[in-house]
Amino acid sequence: MTDFEHWKALQIRRPSDIPVATPLSWQADRASEHAMRIFDTSLPADFPCSVERGTAQDAVAELALRESIRRDVESGRGTRLHTALELGATWAEVAAALDISPDDARALLRQWADGQHHLYVSDQERGIERPIGFTPDQHAAVIALTERSDDEGQTAP
Structure with missing residues (x-):
């Protein structure tokens, strides 16, 4: 398994779940994926396109990722x-x-x-x-x- 595949498979619940050397771009991409699923929860049930609706786990992961990004940016x-x-x-x-x-x-x-x-x-x-x-x-x-x-x-x- 590549580093990126390992990263994509990680379950994120808190900033400490994110390995120290994880590129900011990986974190931002993953936060965006969770954010999109959360956004999709606001779409009507009969929305004409197939969407993947977010869960509480998506919301928690997005929070943890954004906090990790904030800390990384601040520390640098x-x-x-x-x-x-x-x-x-x-x-x-x-x-x-x-x-x-x-x-x-x-x-x-x-x-x-x-x-x-x-x-x-x-x-x-x-x-x-x-x-x-x-x-x-x-x-x-x-x-x-x-x-x-x-x-x-x-x-x-």
Whole structure:
């Protein structure tokens, strides 16, 4: 059975039923399938075309999938913001993309960088051989990005 076939066969009842590395596109497609069946429940009984009507299980699966998507998108926000800045985007551009102020975007990056540094420190304290997250130097480099002016970009590497 392929990964995709396995994915399609999974019973989804909560976000934790969705494997961590499941592509967002797979999750969105599956949420749409459940949503369509739920929508079809509103069609009249004598609807001229054959439809597959949704169930409570479809509604629960759609909720779980949408929550998983929301979490995945939210957790990747800091990474994507950091990447945009490293590739030369300005704070004004990043803030516009997030529909927030440049100062709020800076706060978001600081919070994310602090979390990445905390992961690194926690792993080190637990004796993990290859800690994940940001070393002190990496953390400082990311925090330094917050000092740029709103319209100052960086030449991409």
